[in-house]
Amino acid sequence: MTTLHDLENASEFVPRHIGPDADDQQRMLATVGARSLDDLMTQVVPASIARAKPMQLPAAVPEAQALAELKAIAGQNKLLKSFIGQGYYANHLPGVIQRNILENPAWYTAYTPYQAEISQGRMEALVNFQTLVTDLTGMDIANASMLDEATAAAEAMTLALRSVKSKAKRFIVAGDAHPQTLAVIETRAEPLGIEVLVANSKAEWDAALAGEFFAALIQYPASSGWVQDWSADVAAIHAKQAAAIFATDLLALTLLTPPGEWGADIVVGNSQRLGLPMGAGGPHAAFMACRDAFKRSLPGRLVGVSVDVHGKPAYRLALQTREQHIRREKATSNICTAQVLPAVLASMYAVYHGPQGLTRIAQRVARLTAILSAGLAQLGFEARHHATAFDTLCLKTDAQTAPIAQRAVERGANLRTAWNDYLCISLDETTTRADVQLLWQVFAADGQALPDFAALEASAPDLIPAGLRRSSAFLTHPVFNTHHSETAMLRYIRSLSDKDLALDRSMIPLGSCTMKLNATSEMIPVTWPEFGGVHPFAPADQQRGYQLLDAQLRQWLCQATGYAGVSLQPNAGSQGEYAGLLAIRAYHRAKGQAQRDVCLIPQSAHGTNPASAQMAGLQVVVTKCDEQGNVDLADLKAKCEQHSDRLACVMITYPSTHGVFEAQVKELCALVHQHGGRVYVDGANMNAQVGLAAPGEFGGDVSHLNLHKTFCIPHGGGGPGVGPVCVVSDLLPYLPGHLPGTLAEHAGLDKAHGVGAISAAPLGNASVLPISWMYMRMMGADGLKQATELAILNANYISVALQSHYPTLYASAAQDGQPGRVAHECILDLRGFKDTSGVMAEDVAKRLIDYGFHAPTLSFPVANTLMVEPTESEPLAEMDRFIAAMVAIRGEIARIEAGEWPQDDNPLKNAPHTAPSLLAGDWTHPYSREEAAALSQLQPGQLKYWSPVGRVDNVYGDRNLFCSCVPLSEFAND
DSSP states (O other): EEEEEHHHHTOOOOOOOOSSSSSHHHHHHHHHTTTTTHEEEESOOOOGGBBBSOOOOOOOHHHHHHHHHHHHHTTBEEEEEEETTTTOOOOOOOOHHHHIITTHHHHTTTTTSSSGGGHHHHHHHHHHHHHHHHHHHTTTTTSBSSOHHHHHHHHHHHHHHHHOOOOOOEEESSSSOOHHHHHHHHHGGGGOOOEEEESHHHHHHHHHHHSSSEEEEESSSSSSSOOOOHHHHHHHHHHTOOEEEEEETTTTGGGGGGGGTTTEEEEEEEEETTTTGGGOOOOOOOOEEEEGGGGGGGOSEEEEEBBBTOEEEEEEOOOGGHHHHHHHHGSSSOOOOOHHHHHHHHHHHHHHHHHHHHOOOHHHHHHHHHHHHHOOOHHHHHOBBBOOSSSSSEEEOOOOOOHHHHHHTTTEEEEETTTTTTTEEEEOOOHHHHHHHHHHHHHHOOOOOOOOOOHHHHHOOSSSSSGGOOOSOOOSSGGTTTTHHHHHHHHHHHHHHTOOTTTTOOOOBBBBTTTOOOOOOHHGGGGOOOHOOTTSSSOGGGGGHHHHHHHHHHHHHHHHHOOSSSOOOSHHHHHHHHHHHHHHHHHHHHHTTTTOOOEEEEESSSSHEEEEHHHOOOOEEEEOOOOOOBBBHHHHHHHHHHHHGEEEEEEEESSSSSSSTTTTTTHHHHHHHHHEEEEEEEETTTHHHHHHOOHHHHTOOOEOOOOTTTTTTOOTTTTTOOEEEEEEEEGGGSOOOSSSSSGGGTTTOOOTTTTSSSSSSSSSSSSGHHHHHHHHHHHHHHHHHHHHHHHHHHHHHHHHTTTTTOOOOOOOOOOOOOOOOOOOEEEEETTTTHHHHHHOHHHHHHHHHHHOOOOOOSSOSSSTTEEEEOTSSSHHHHHHHHHHHHHHHHHHHHHHHHTSSOSSTTTTTSSSSSSSHHHHSSOOOOHHHHHHHHHHOTTOOOOOOSSSSOOBBBHHHHHHHOOSSOOGSOOOOO
16 A cells, blocks of 8 residues: 555655656666666766765755745844945845746746857847946946956956056055955955055045055945045046046946046946845846956956848857956956846846936935935934935944944844944835834934924935036937836847747757756745845844855755865855865965965866966966876876975866766875875866765865756856855865854854955855755755766767767776766767868757757867757656757758758758748758758647847957947948
């Protein structure tokens, strides 16, 4: 008889997450020639690294129970009205944007728009974001978002160092900058030998400008709220051949003179208040804008406007030669992730409200601030840090500081304490008249009459000086002046998502990118106010829920990786890499071996590895790989011996970037340790290890994880991400930390030895951590192991199924009559087609669009190949559909090889085919319209995906760089 225990089905989520069912798995095992999953795993995973014992994780629970448990955790957060400011503000995200973008898998499951033709919708939204930033800042060009304001400021510092004529290595910061920004700048500056000079008074600022420096950072409005005309200071900075950098607030710039009009060189900031919840710190879309002369060194992604083969405007990622995968240790930045989804949300907030709506919101905030100030003056609080303000007041409260702050908490509000005897109050879009009156109550003495709101509404003087009021127009493009009704907005959002291919439409077989299921139950908590309404610098006792979530997730990740400790602060994999290298560097210095500065990196490594090492002040030495893609141990040994006294670490990716478990990894780790170095194991491919192997057990000292890969946080079109850094026990003191008194302390970090703040918020992109918590809670140890096994099975199934059409370039050595095996991804070798047919891997990638698929990873890590990673989430039917498309394309290549179609006019060279191109009156190609559309591959009932543009001209886009909304008249239509 079936038991009640069986009927309760605690692990019901596991088969929903894993695509192939038991019968499908047996069919696939038969295809690859393995008796069972266990048999296949013994062939793939070296016995020397197999886990000795299973992960100790809570047993899997159903979706409803996991949601209930997480709701209870979220309920431990206390939601007080936040007047803290400091770069984080409450706001109202319009429902039409929340429902149709933030909660819509068409947007959150999309990948980075490297394949331009199937990313036109999200790239248009990013061009809107870039236009929003350039218009409001008054700058020439802006990127498609940064990780947060603090890291954007740090990136601005290094951009200036590379770009200006001054040879000084001093960076000046006007003291009234956000504290978290200063903390990240100091972390980033130290390994590069940059001196950070903080000017905390007018006298110190003037003295600093009289000296030598390469750049100066000004917070405008200041962190404590005041605004002033900085034009003369910009001129003084330029006189030193240095760069003027401003950290600013986009909403404030609807009313204030933009920094670009003063001659600013670089402007950074955060778009969080344009519709994104505070979420204990992220994710939010920061930005960087600069003058035209700096554009080719601008870090981060840049969306440009080019043309397609039909002469029509088309979007693409511009100037990609700047990026770290090409530049490696010479890269301008190690950032390979943006905050695309938050940037899209912010841009849509601006599209929805338009320039008039944004101005009205800003004017309302400024007016409430003026009324609040006038009322506080009547209550006796006239001593302000400065007479001007946009949204923030800073009052000298002396001995009353702590009592007033406590009264605010008792009445459900948080104020910000500054310099011990000041209180700061920041208003925002959500502030009401009642909130202002509540604040008066907090500051009023017992029995003191409260100000008359109506009287002050009419009489309170404005706090923005007339000379600082903006006079220039902004957001004049029609996109910001058209979609203001909900109907129009809904249709605009839908029109953009219809242009794109995301995981909700089809498999995205990207190797090394792990595009797995982002389950709805995992996504639901992201919009809970108990998580979204928390300010990152709210008192710790108001963040008990986040503390518990953080502690549990760190404990579970330690079980998954075999490491002793984890920090969740890095808000991208690149930042986790950087933090891990800083930890290694700090360890060596603490041991009196500061000379250890050599980082060995194999030729095959991800481009972020050498870029991160360079940023951490390490010298990159490249080691060879053998013909099978493995690290050449002989060369590694020689390099270890050559640099023994200076060896800091080696960085490897495991399984390798070539998609294979290298059998000698333990010997590699032992060799590096023998020479006093540490082993960094890049966690990009952790989806092939969870439950089977653990880098912390087989010799790794540090790893970063990509929670947006292995642990199900969505890619969101290229961000957000989370990149926790994991370390062994003796590196625990060197994990990244944050400002004293913040949540960093609960993790037990040693502030005397820690490497400092890596991101603006103590918990990084905290509000998306519930996604990974839900995934691990619903899967349990057995489910997570099974997911790894199926990821490996799926990859080997595709490799074997396509072997006779596209050989797999790298595999483990064949054994016992079985073919060589791959890990969770396989590299399909297309290099021979260049000679036989003129076909390149890019042509196959574009042709797959006609078949309704996103292309695999193109020409990485080997040129003219495709790297395929199916993940465990894809059902067998979808993998078979992909295999059928690849086989059909191979048949098309054969027709070119046979001379039936010319090498310069065939379905691959002309792909993707748009619907209008097939409807044209004249059809001069040697293949039919039906063949062009690949209609024979459509499944019954399947809708055809049409690329909205033809193949995009990359060269035209880089030569004619447009990175903001431009009139269509700029482009030729011939």
